Amino acid sequence: MTLPLTHQLINLMACLLLLIAFAMVSQRRILRLIYLFALQGLVLSVNTAVVAFATHQPHLYFSAALTLGIKVLALPWLLHRLIDRLNIRWDVETLINIPTTMLVGILLVIVAFNLALPISQLAGTITRSSLGMAMASVLLSFLMMITRRKAVPQVIGFLAMENGLFFAATSATYGMPMVVELGIALDVLVGAFIFGIFFFQIRETFDSLDIHHLEKLKEKT
Amino acid sequence: MTEIVLVLGLPLTGALLLALRGHRPWAAELNASVSLLTLLAALALTARIVSLGPQTAGRELFFVDAFNVFLVALTAFVGFTTALFGRVYMRVEQERGKLTAGRLRLYHSMYQMFMFTMLLALTTNNVGILWVAMEAATLTTVLLVSLYRTAAGIEAAWKYFILCGVGIAQALFGTILLYLAAEKVLGAGGGALLWTHLQAVRDQLEPNVLSIAFVFLLVGYGTKVGLVPLHNWLPDAHAEGPTPISAVLSGLLLNVALYAVVRNKVLVDGALGSHLAGNLMMGFGLLSALVAAFFLSRQTDVKRLFAYSSIEHMGIITFAFGMGGPVASFAGLLHMTAHSLTKSAIFFAVGHAAQKTGTQVIAQIRGLIQVSPAVGWGLMLGSIAILGIPPFGVFASEFLILTTAMREQPWATPLLLAALGVGFAAIFSKVQAMVFGDSTAQRLPHPPALLPVFVHLLLVLLLGLYIPPYLAQWYRAAARMIG
Amino acid sequence: MNPGFLASQLFQTLLAVLLAPLVVGWVNQCRAWLQNRSGPGLLQPYRVIAKLFRKDAVVAHNASWLFRFAPYAVFGCMVLAVSIVPLLATDLPFSPAADVIALVGLLALARVWMSLAAMDVGTAFGSLGARREMFVASLAEPALLMVFFTPALISQSTALTTIVETLAHRELTLYPSLAFAGVAFVMLLLAENARIPVDNPATHLELTMIHEALILEYSARHLALLEWAHALKLMTYAGIGIALFLPWGIAAAGQWGVMPLSVVALLAKLLLGGAALAALETVSAKMRIFRVPEFLGMAFLLAVLGMLTRLLLGSAG
């Protein structure tokens, strides 16, 4: 059977999301990471809009706009300014080698899909596979946070994870109730601000954003 | 219900006021008085619930029943006493030049903000709002952990932020899945996230989804509870933050996080009809208690020591709730109360001890009862209480938990025994060394605020010897709710 | 209790007290003969005691009341002990007051008094003697109890009277378990009465002496009492041995008719026993002080073996 256009669109968006997640995992340059993050936000908001259109839920349009505002414009801009101020825009960080990361990523995707399978069975919504995708991208962002050695990329990974969650929320459940959406958005914003403050604190204390400075607190073995 | 408005509104307004004027000398008094008012409001709320039973308010946005109202009262109370303690403590810190007025303002406003998020998380009827509040709790405290701007402080705060943030993200995913399952039954819209509704239909929710959801929720909120192996932020944050914050983190935040876990456990058990959630919680609880006990013996920093002891006790409580049944749940609630009262009292005493000796290193704190008997005895009695020695309340709950476990989960008792034994030896050997012997402490500019310590200990003593009937009713009702 | 019983009790006690030095004398005499010496004569112990009583006592400066009281206490205990043991007649009025365990306790009491008194003056010899005495005793006492328990198991009683009646006044049966107990008893008798090979009362050699070191500080009447008590101790052990292992011919109390017969029997047994003891002492050599525990351990072991055989063979054992 062929799905209606909107559904195909949603699935497409899901694939894009996952793709971007992979791209972020393998991306070395911070600046590009920020762009990718913005792109992901864009995909997210478009997807939200599509869902809104498909299911005629006006409040989802609002949510899409919110996403656009915060995740595509505000946060990337903020991060951009930040890396300028900390002039680390051309920072390149060495990752543990990409192929292994990729391989792990693939495994995660498989796990995620298998987990999502029963749920998608149940989900009578238009969403079938997108939940699995969302979960996969969440796990991927997690993986990214694990592999990064610098503060900023780790934060981006964290925000990307939130994107994945949002995607799951919208596509699997047509979005959470409004008040919750607002609350979550607020938290993300404040969180981003506090991250910013931290960057400066870390910077001025260790004059570097390298996390391996933050490994003093440990048990003496 | 005006009480709820007050309970939530007072800290919020207090936070705003202090954000503007928090650097003034009288800010500490303002902070304390706001907390006092909050406490009064919370008591009024409690009185109402005790008299009228569970209630919803604000278009079902808030729901207060026996379970969370007692946590509300506890939170407000510990918040108040901690504010009293912080009044003196932070003043000394400031005079020793460890803090500027600006940081003090941050501290005061964030303190009230933190109280607000705690109370919101407790009183809300909406799983989503609960999540929001939990996240906000992290955000409000993270800057306080790094208040001293020391390298260690920043590191601790960073770890706290990242780990809890990630954890809480898992919890969000769990919440989404919960919603996904719920809307099948309740239809889309706000209703599908409300306890009151979910409770009603919990046995119709799709078990598959809920089991996965519970895993995410457990890992998410469990991170904030400090369950091993998700606990790694906890000792750092407790050790590096200012002592009042350590007190409220240990005494309140962990409780609230556990509250979230238990709420969800109720739903999931209802849906699955199996004991999956309970078993998971028992496993985590045992693991936490055991690992924390073995950590204890290696600690050299007094606040880290008691942070690990918090992990141990959270493990025991989680185990109790996982075991379920009227007695065990009752014991779990009792242990929650006793633990947060005792542990905060201990942190008060430890704070003063650290200020007197100018260090947190156990090896350099000696003979407290020589210089200031009150601090020494406070620390000694507090430790005795937290180590589960009667007639303090912690023992009462441990008594119930152990005896019940011996009947229902005999396999677990050796592990619990090992955890308690090792923990006892580790903590008491260090505390004895700090309290007894010849002294290294000196005098302080301000007399220590020891009233909170002994008030807490007195209450814990009361819990061990005589639990007032209405309190008992309240515990029973809550235990019945938890099942 | 009727006067007859009381009389027989008094008679036995007096007889024993008066006879005790004679037994010592007899043993020494036999030993002298066996060693081709002409002995000091049977009555030598009496002479010694009499002489000592007539002398002036010398007491160390720092001796306390305990030192001067001890000889009386020891003598008293020994008299009591000898009057408990049924030498001539069973169920004497005093016998229900003490069974074998109490008897052992009584001997221990005497020993403790003596050791304390020896430590009182505070000389090297006193404490040396006390140490050795108490140590030997702490091994010998349990062994002695074990020895008693074998016949006690046989007769289902720890009362000497009952034991003697069971063993003597019923039809004659041979108890192999008693053989073990008998050997153990002889060894204990040697150890407890300061005889060779455990101790040698004839010397004051500090390497070996036990009993003599204890009483080194005593003189005159105190010494006399102690010597007499020592003789009484030997008498008591002899009596115990007789009661346990050759109980025939002991009268029941109050039977004056049989009494002379039993006196004769007693004397005969003492003669034989004394001679045997002397022979034993002559053929064996004094052992080093740290061999003594092995010696006593052997006795202990034999006594336990006796009990075990008794349990193994049941009523036949």
Added chain:
Amino acid sequence: MSSWSAAAVLAVPLYWIAVGLFGLSSKASRRAHARAFFPLGALGGLVLAVAACTTLGADPQSLILPFGLPDLPFHVRLDSLSAFFLVLLGAVSTGVSLYSAGYFEKSGDGDIRLICLQYHVFLASMAVVLLADDAYLFMVAWETMAVASYFLVTTDHRVAQIRSAGLLYLIVAHIGALSILLCFGTLQLGQWSYTFDAMRGNTLSPPWASIAFVLALFGFGAKAGFLPVHVWLPEAHPAAPSPVSGLLSGVMLKTAIYGLLRVSFDLLHTRVWWWGVAALSLGLATALFGALFAAVQTDMKRLLAYSSIENLGVILAGFGLTTLFHSYDMNVLAGLALAATLYHCLNHALFKSLLFLVTGSVMHATSHRSLGKLGGLIRRMPWVAAAGLIGALAIAGLPPLNGFASEWMLFQAFLFSPSLPSSYLSMLVPVATAALALAVAMAGYVMVKFYGVVFLGLPREELAQAHDADRWERAGLAWLAGWCVVLGLLPALVLAAVDPIARVLVGATLHDATQGSSWLFLTALQPERASYSAPLFLLGIVLTVLATFVLVRRFYHGRVRRSAPWDCGFGPLEPRMQDSAEGFSQPVKQIFEAFFKVERLQPSPFDAQPLYRSRIEDRFWYWIYVPVTRLAEFVSSLVAVVHHGRIHLYLIYSFATLLVLLLLIQ
């Protein structure tokens, strides 16, 4: 009986707590304080003893107090078993409190107000332990007892050894308490039924009953100092002030015996024969161990502590024998063994506390604890010496004092055990009896050493300042010594007290077990079986001694010349030529070397000032405790690796946890 006495019994603990609180609040000088409050405590003890005495043999009286957990108010019950131990507590505490009035006034260390509070809370908690009728109250009182005594032990907390002793004590006590807790956990039926009544109604399957018994044996054993959990005892008792040592050793250890009896005879119904064998062998091992180690101690309080281990071992052996008989339904014999056990509990309580008080006076007089420095005190402190003599003779098990009477009964009980059905068991008996006899004899050795070295001979150091005990101390000593004599002379009193207990616990009246016993005679089963009469005994000794004395005086009243002791003709004797404590115990060290871990520092013939030192250590320490601590350290070092400081690692943890759980629930 009358209910006023039960009321009085219940009132005394409260009274004690009140005394303690008043003591805490009073501002009196140390002297006035001690003089004022401790006699009040003694009064409470006296009342308790008398009141409990009158309730002996009456039907149990129970009461429910409106405290405790919501569905579990405090249950209190006073039956004969409790009453017996309450009498013990009352009698001993009377003497000890009287003594303390004099003692704590002189001893400098510690704040008298705190000591007074802790002391009386300690007494009260022991009383409540004996009265409790539900698991919760029992545990509360039990642990309060431990903590109060811990604070008393660490009164002089500036000394490092005392701190470590207290720590060890509290740790062992707490672990023991946990195992008792689990024992109650097995006994309860769930759903808030923690009362002993409910537990009585609950019959467990043999395996569960055995688990409960083993837990109880371990838990109470940790308090009573049975092998291998005895290590705290020789550390804690010397560390405490002497009156406290007296209470610890005399009374607190007995509460463990009480608990053991309560659990295994009252709450558990099932009987398994091997419980008896286990307790019996454990007890005898403990007794021998204690006796041997007591023999080689050089510190007088450690010596007494080890002798406590020995006596508790003897008591445990009696308990084991009782269980053994009872498991084969030989109730009369069980009654006999039980009577012996309880009798010995009472005796040990009296003479051991007496001896600890004696050491207290000696320490005050000389400020020495080490036997190597003492000697000749009988001349400087006659009162204490006299009391000490009675205590020493009694604990050495010599007639006609009380120690002998109980051991006599115990031996009788042992002699009956060949009638056990199983041949193996009856073969076990000779060995057991032998071990018991050896331990008892060794006790005599120990006591001669103790008394001889402390009170006799010449002072090994300059002890000129030594002074006798003051009025209060004398009163306390006299009280305890007097009871040692009385209970020795009139065993019938004790039998009368024990009879109702035997009826309840093992279902046998002692009247069968000790037929024909009268105030004069103590018998086992039938009079011709075995009988012993302490009064006649004493009479005999006194008569003969008097007779000899009079006769000798009458006929040979020669002069008594004082002169220097004989010095073998080589010059003046020095005090140091006497046996030191090490010297006295040297034969034991030599013969039983296998039992000890001896470190000897031998001087070489060329040393300028030759130095000989030998240290005796407890092998159990190296067999059990060191390995356990090592294991714990090892595990914690493993665990510590987890907290490695790298945030990536932590993220991986939560990631892995998440995945594992997700896969788990699939």
